Amino acid sequence: MTQPRSIFAFRVKLYKVQKVLSYVAVFCIIVKAMKYDVVIVGGGASGLSCALTLLSSQGRNWEWAENRKYILFDTDHSDLNKAFLKNVPGIEPMAGRELLQKVRKQIQDWGGMEILQEEVTRVEKKGEHYEVETASGKVFLSDYVVLASGFHGFSIKGINVEVVENTKSPKPGRVMLKHKDYEVDKNLFVVGTLAGLSSHFTSCAGSGVEVAIEILSRFAGKRIVIHDVPEKS
Numbered sequence: 001m002t003q004p005r006s007i008f009a010f011r012v013k014l015y016k017v018q019k020v021l022s023y024v025a026v027f028c029i030i031v032k033a034m035k036y037d038v039v040i041v042g043g044g045a046s047g048l049s050c051a052l053t054l055l056s057s058q059g060r061n062w063e064w065a066e067n068r069k070y071i072l073f074d075t076d077h078s079d080l081n082k083a084f085l086k087n088v089p090g091i092e093p094m095a096g097r098e099l100l101q102k103v104r105k106q107i108q109d110w111g112g113m114e115i116l117q118e119e120v121t122r123v124e125k126k127g128e129h130y131e132v133e134t135a136s137g138k139v140f141l142s143d144y145v146v147l148a149s150g151f152h153g154f155s156i157k158g159i160n161v162e163v164v165e166n167t168k169s170p171k172p173g174r175v176m177l178k179h180k181d182y183e184v185d186k187n188l189f190v191v192g193t194l195a196g197l198s199s200h201f202t203s204c205a206g207s208g209v210e211v212a213i214e215i216l217s218r219f220a221g222k223r224i225v226i227h228d229v230p231e232k233s
C-alpha cells in the first residue's frame, strides 16, 4: 500500500528536525563540558597559589564550594625555574623548581584542578562569561579568569587591558596590568608580578590567595576564610 504524499513529507520533515535536535544536544553537551567556574592562566608562584586556595574550599560541607570546575593553563616558564630560594618563610633553602613541584603535588593531592600545558592566546568577554582560547585552537568558557602569566610581557588578545611599565621591577621592560584590588574587569583578575607585585615568591603567592578568597566569597555570597586546625588526638 502506498503512503499518502503528505504523510511521507511529514515523516521526512520529522526526521530532519530530529537530526537537527540531536546536533543541538551534542553541541550543548560539549559546551557544558568546556564551561568552567574559574580559568587560571599561568602556573607559577601566583597561579598555583590561587589554584591551591580554590581547591582547599572543597570537602568542608560548603554547598557553594562543591562541584566547581577549575582549569589552569601553563607553559612552564615560571621564573621559579631559575631561582634558588633562601628567603621564603618556613621553607628550607631549595631550588625554585623543587618548590614548584611541591606545590603542584599539593594541588594534585586536593584534586579537582585540570592542568593543561598550553599557551592561552585569547581571552574575550562574551555576555556574562569569558571565552578563553589556546594556541592549539581549543576554546573554553568561564565565569572567572585569573591572569597569572608573569611580568615578561602580555600578548593575550581579546581583552581591553591597560598594559603599563612595571615600576616595582629593577629591570627595564617588565610590564603589569592596571587593576583595582586585582580586578581588571568584572570577574577578570590579575595576580603576581603581572599585577605589579615585587618579584618575590611570597608576595606573588599571597596575591593568588587574595584573589582566590575573593572569588570564593563571591560564590558564597559572604566573606569567607579557609582555616584548618590540628586534628584532636
Ligand SMILES: Cc1cc2nc3c(=O)[nH]c(=O)nc-3n(C[C@H](O)[C@H](O)[C@H](O)COP(=O)(O)OP(=O)(O)OC[C@H]3O[C@@H](n4cnc5c(N)ncnc54)[C@H](O)[C@@H]3O)c2cc1C
Pocket (backbone or CB within 6 Å): 041, 042, 043, 044, 045, 046, 047, 073, 074, 075, 076, 077, 078, 079, 080, 081, 082, 083, 084, 085, 086, 087, 088, 096, 118, 119, 120, 121, 148, 149, 150, 151, 156, 191, 192, 193, 194, 198, 199, 200, 201, 202, 204
Ligand atoms: C634568577 C631568579 C632568582 C629568584 N630568586 C628569588 C628568591 O630568592 N626569592 C624569592 O622570593 N623570589 C625569587 N625570584 C622571584 C620569583 O621566582 C618570582 O617572583 C615568581 O616566580 C613570580 O611569580 P608569578 O606567578 O608572577 O610568575 P611566574 O612564576 O614567572 O609564572 C608565570 C607562569 O605563567 C606561564 N605563562 C605565561 N604566559 C602564559 C600564557 N599565555 N598561557 C599559559 N601560561 C602562560 C609561564 O610559563 C609561567 O609558568 C627569583 C627569580 C629569578 C628569575
